[in-house]
Amino acid sequence: MTMSSSRSAELARPIAATVGTALVLAAVAFAAVGTGGGDITWSETARSLGAHLGLPVAPLPALVDSVVWELRAPRALLAAVAGAGLATCGVVLQAVTRNALAEPYLLGISSGASTGAVLVLVTGLGSGAVSLAGGALAGGLAAFGLVLLLLGPSTAGANRLVLTGVVVGQLFAALTSLVLLGWGDADAARGLTYWLTGSLAAARWPSVLLCATVVGVALLALRLIASDLDAFAFGARTAASLGVPVAAVRAVALVTTAVVTAVVVSSVGAIGFVGLIVPHAVRALVGPLHHRLLPASAVGGAVFLMLADTVARTALAPKQLPAGVVTALLGVPAFLLILHRRERQ
Amino acid sequence: MSPGTAAPARGVRPVEISGQGLTVRVRGRTAPILDDVGFTAPAGCVTGLIGPNGSGKSTLLHTLAGSTSPQPGVVRLDGRPFGELPRRERARTVAVMEQNSDSDTDLAVADVVALGRLPHRGRMAPAGPQDAAACARALDLVGLTGTEQRRWRTLSGGERQRVQAARALAQEPAVLLLDEPTNHLDVQHQHELLSLLATTGLTVVVVLHDLALAARYCDRLVVLHEGRTHAAGRTHEVLTADTLRTVFGVRADVSRHADTLRVEVLGSVGD
Numbered sequence: 001m002t003m004s005s006s007r008s009a010e011l012a013r014p015i016a017a018t019v020g021t022a023l024v025l026a027a028v029a030f031a032a033v034g035t036g037g038g039d040i041t042w043s044e045t046a047r048s049l050g051a052h053l054g055l056p057v058a059p060l061p062a063l064v065d066s067v068v069w070e071l072r073a074p075r076a077l078l079a080a081v082a083g084a085g086l087a088t089c090g091v092v093l094q095a096v097t098r099n100a101l102a103e104p105y106l107l108g109i110s111s112g113a114s115t116g117a118v119l120v121l122v123t124g125l126g127s128g129a130v131s132l133a134g135g136a137l138a139g140g141l142a143a144f145g146l147v148l149l150l151l152g153p154s155t156a157g158a159n160r161l162v163l164t165g166v167v168v169g170q171l172f173a174a175l176t177s178l179v180l181l182g183w184g185d186a187d188a189a190r191g192l193t194y195w196l197t198g199s200l201a202a203a204r205w206p207s208v209l210l211c212a213t214v215v216g217v218a219l220l221a222l223r224l225i226a227s228d229l230d231a232f233a234f235g236a237r238t239a240a241s242l243g244v245p246v247a248a249v250r251a252v253a254l255v256t257t258a259v260v261t262a263v264v265v266s267s268v269g270a271i272g273f274v275g276l277i278v279p280h281a282v283r284a285l286v287g288p289l290h291h292r293l294l295p296a297s298a299v300g301g302a303v304f305l306m307l308a309d310t311v312a313r314t315a316l317a318p319k320q321l322p323a324g325v326v327t328a329l330l331g332v333p334a335f336l337l338i339l340h341r342r343e344r345q
Numbered sequence: 346m347s348p349g350t351a352a353p354a355r356g357v358r359p360v361e362i363s364g365q366g367l368t369v370r371v372r373g374r375t376a377p378i379l380d381d382v383g384f385t386a387p388a389g390c391v392t393g394l395i396g397p398n399g400s401g402k403s404t405l406l407h408t409l410a411g412s413t414s415p416q417p418g419v420v421r422l423d424g425r426p427f428g429e430l431p432r433r434e435r436a437r438t439v440a441v442m443e444q445n446s447d448s449d450t451d452l453a454v455a456d457v458v459a460l461g462r463l464p465h466r467g468r469m470a471p472a473g474p475q476d477a478a479a480c481a482r483a484l485d486l487v488g489l490t491g492t493e494q495r496r497w498r499t500l501s502g503g504e505r506q507r508v509q510a511a512r513a514l515a516q517e518p519a520v521l522l523l524d525e526p527t528n529h530l531d532v533q534h535q536h537e538l539l540s541l542l543a544t545t546g547l548t549v550v551v552v553l554h555d556l557a558l559a560a561r562y563c564d565r566l567v568v569l570h571e572g573r574t575h576a577a578g579r580t581h582e583v584l585t586a587d588t589l590r591t592v593f594g595v596r597a598d599v600s601r602h603a604d605t606l607r608v609e610v611l612g613s614v615g616d
Contacts, residue, residue, distance in 0.1 A: 100449050224468060231460055233450040234509075237412050238443055242516070243436030243464035288450045342449070 021299045025080070032076035032306045037317055038067055049073065070204070078203040078211060079309040079323065080302035082268050083278070085215040085260040087301025090275020091293055092222060095229040096253045100338055101162045103275030104140075104261040108168035110272065112143020113265035114195040115172045115179065121191075122184045133210065137262035143172050144258055198271030198324030200309045207267040214263040218256045219298055225249050226290035233288070271305070271324040273331020278304050280338060359389040359548045360423045360438070360519045362409060367418035369404050378404045379415065380572040386520075386565070388423075391542055391549040393563030393580070395556065397593055400569040402552045403444065403524050409550060410441045410522050422520070436464035440518035444525045444552075446509050448497055455493035457508050458483055461515030483514035486541060502529030510538060514545075523551045527558060536561075556593075560584055560606040568592055581606050590614055 034045040048068035050057040059065060086104060093102035104110045116139020117132050125131065150164050176195050180188050193199065222229075228249040231239040240246045264271075279293070282300045286292040308330070309323040363386065369379040379401045386392035394402045407413040409420055411427055420427040422438060430438070440461070461483065462476040484490050487507040500508065506529055513521055521542065527535040535555075539562040542549045553559045559566060559580070566583040568575040570592045576583045581601060589597040589608070598609040 098449060227463055227466070227468065230456070231463055233448040233452055233457075233460070234443070234446045237407070238441070238446060240412050241410055241436060241439070241441040242460060243433040245432060283451075287456075288452055289456060 021296075025299060025302060028303050028306050029076050029080060032079065032310045033068060033072045035310050035314055036072060037314075038064075040064055040067060044068070045072075074205050074208045075200050075203040075309065076306055078208045078267060079200050079305040081208065081211040081215050082200075082264045082271065083274055083301035083303070083305025083308075084298040085211065085218065085264045085301070086271065086274035087278035087282075087297040087304070088215070088219060088222065088275075088294060089257045089260050091279045091290070091297045092229065092253045092257050093275070094279060095232050095290065096250055097161055098232060098235065099161050100280070100342060101276065101335065102165075103273070103279075104257065105169070105270060105272030105274075106162055106276065106335075107165035108143045108147055108170075108172060109140045109258060109261045110198075110265050110270035111169040111172035111176070111196075112146075113137070113140035113262045114270045115139045115176045116142070116262070117266045118176050118179050118184075118188075118191075118195055122179055122188060130210070133263045133266040136266035137259060139172070140258045140262040140265065143168055144254065146171075193322055194269045196270060197322045197328075198265075198269035199312075199322035200268050201313075201320060201322070203268070211263055211267050215260060215298075218260045219294065221252060221256055222294055223291070225252055226294055229253070229290040230288075269322075269324065271327055273327045273334065274301055274305055276338070277327070277331055277334045280334065358519060359546060361388045362386045362420070362422055362427075362439070362520050362548055362550065363424075364405075364409060364415070364418060364420045367405065367408055367415040367420070369401075369408060369413055369415055369418075376572065378572055379408065379418075382418075382569070382572070382574050384409070384567060384574070384577070386548055386550045388548050389546055390564040391539075391551065391562060392565045392567060393559040394550065394552045394567050394569065395554075395559050396569035396575070399571075400592075401572045402569055405567075405569065406441075406522050406524050406550065406552050410439060411435060412441075433464045436516065438518055439520045439522060440513035440516040442506075442509050442513045442521070442523040442526055444528060446505070450497070452497050453493065454484070454489065454495050454497070454500070454508050455480065457497065458511045458515050461512040461517075464516065479515050479517055480511075483511040486514055486545075487511045488537070503531060503534050506530055507534065507538065510541075518547065520548045520550070521545070523549070525552050525554055527553065527555065556584070556589070556597075556608045556610070560599075560608045584608060 030045070033049065034042050044060055044064060045068055047057050048060045048065045051059045052069050090103040093104065093107065094100055113136035116135040116137065119139070120132055120135030125135070147164050147168050150168070151161065173196055177192060180192050180195070194202070228239070228244045231242045231244045236246050278300045279297050282297045283293060286296045305323065308326040312321040312323045312326045315321065364382065364384040367379050367382040367384065368377050370377045382405060384405065394405060396402050404413060408415050411420065427435065458480045459472055459476065462472060462479060466472065466476060484493070487510050489504070489507055489511060497505070506526060510526060526538055530538060535558060539558055542551065543562050551563070563580050565578060566580050567577045568583055568588055575592050576588055584599060584606060586597055586599050589595050594614045596611045596614060598611060600607050
């Protein structure tokens with residue numbers, strides 16, 4: 001342990017880290033909002049954002065302004081919040097399952113949430129973002145419950161957990177297709193890609209606020225169990241012998257994960273692999289202890305999904321790719337790399 | 346590890362751990378794994394749990410640790426039912442070192458040892474100077490000072506065992522429960538770890554496979570056989586050629602030289 005650094009340096013470091021990450025987040029968000037077709041210059045982007053944030057700048061023409069403020073800004077922010085939520089879920093699931101490959105998409109939770117959301121849409125049960133999120137939550141919990149039921153009470157090996165998750169994910173993806181194609185109208189059927197692959201194209205301010213609130217509360221809840229998650233490194237029995245309330249911590253972790261995944265999926269569909277790529281990259285930077293890994297992964301997830309979505313909507317412009325395509329193209333090699341590393345050990 | 350330097354941390358008073366009528370069953374097995382086992386490990390002694398595979402040693406250790414609930418039966422610390430203590434106080438009193446503790450998480454040695462401070466810290470509180478001192482002391486006891494920044498993945502099996510021992514010592518417990526801690530250790534480190542345990546002054550309960558090590562380092566032994574206590578008492582009273590024949594199925598010479606007991610296994614009973 002290096003305890004040589006002075007007290008003021010110890011205090012200064014987290015402050016510097018916080019200010020630094022805030023600047024990076026702001027810069028990436030600005031780049032994401034400013035990038036794209038329509039010949040909107042960087043200064044016009046800055047003017048539009050500035051005007052809406054109450055700065056004394058001349059407002060833009062309404063049309064250009066609405067592209068920046070009504071389409072791109074919520075899209076970038078939703079990408080940030082969804083990315084933060086999904087990356088955090090990956091960290092937590094990896095800790096409680098003690099499995100480096102666990103994340104909401106690979107465990108089928110995202111697919112279950114999609115099915116739930118689609119059912120709410122098609123049956124017209126309630127309306128609006130909240131009931132959609134409620135349906136997604138029910139579906140996500142159903143998928144999660146099914147995975148746990150199939151695994152049984154024994155502590156499952158890594159491979160079995162992921163295989164079970166993939167199979168359950170396939171089941172719910174099929175159910176989503178069935179509901180949309182069998183009972184939905186043509187409009188709903190066009191949403192198939194959205195619910196199965198995930199896309200940020202439909203981002204608007206209300207879903208940004210809903211996601212931001214839920215992810216924010218989740219991060220605070222997870223901060224409370226961060227040191228407990230560290231203790232899971234050597235299994236539940238060792239964690240219990242260290243005074244960790246294992247059942248309660250598991251419950252907080254799993255419920256938080258299910259709620260965050262559900263709300264994110266109800267806003268952007270099932271975007272995969274964020275919870276796999278980001279925590280692994282971030283661990284290499286800040287180490288495996290959760291009081292640093294959780295906030296750092298949230299920031300990393302936000303940056304990653306903002307960049308991935310910017311690539312998705314500009315790479316083949318004027319065509320737009322769903323963000324989930326980009327994350328999957330990056331995620332599959334990452335998955336194979338992690339699997340390979342585990343097997344070598 | 347230098348035997349003799351080990352001493353219980355300030356303010357730690359060894360306590361007696363005991364169990365009465367401990368019975369543990371698992372579904373699908375008619376015979377209980379533990380069948381009405383009575384058990385006492387006196388304060389400050391090293392008590393060895395020995396017995397053939399499947400005799401219930403690890404289950405008894407987990408029952409003492411509180412991670413397996415006996416039905417019926419009760420575990421007591423100095424006469425007080427263990428289960429009545431708050432969770433964190435239990436973790437400050439009894440530390441457990443599991444067999445084959447492994448992790449996918451690539452923690453640094455310092456991080457693993459610091460886990461032992463969790464029951465002493467507030468949930469959100471960072472590690473303080475007391476925690477750092479306890480960790481440093483524990484690492485020193487197992488002879489791993491200077492390895493703080495090494496990663497779990499780079500450690501040998503024996504080093505991992507010693508890091509886990511340091512983690513358990515960093516808990517500053519009154520009772521230390523260990524499940525075959527000498528697994529993976531080379532001969533030198535087996536002896537170093539056990540002589541360290543013997544000099545801590547803590548109440549130690551240790552599952553051992555190696556009868557020679559049990560004879561050498563345990564003050565008392567409990568012999569388990571098919572889920573029951575076959576014999577319990579001072580090592581030289583318990584570890585007899587007769588016990589070795591009936592419980593372990595081996596012919597053995599047991600001899601006493603000065604203060605130490607020697608066990609030499611000659612062959613299986615059938616030979």
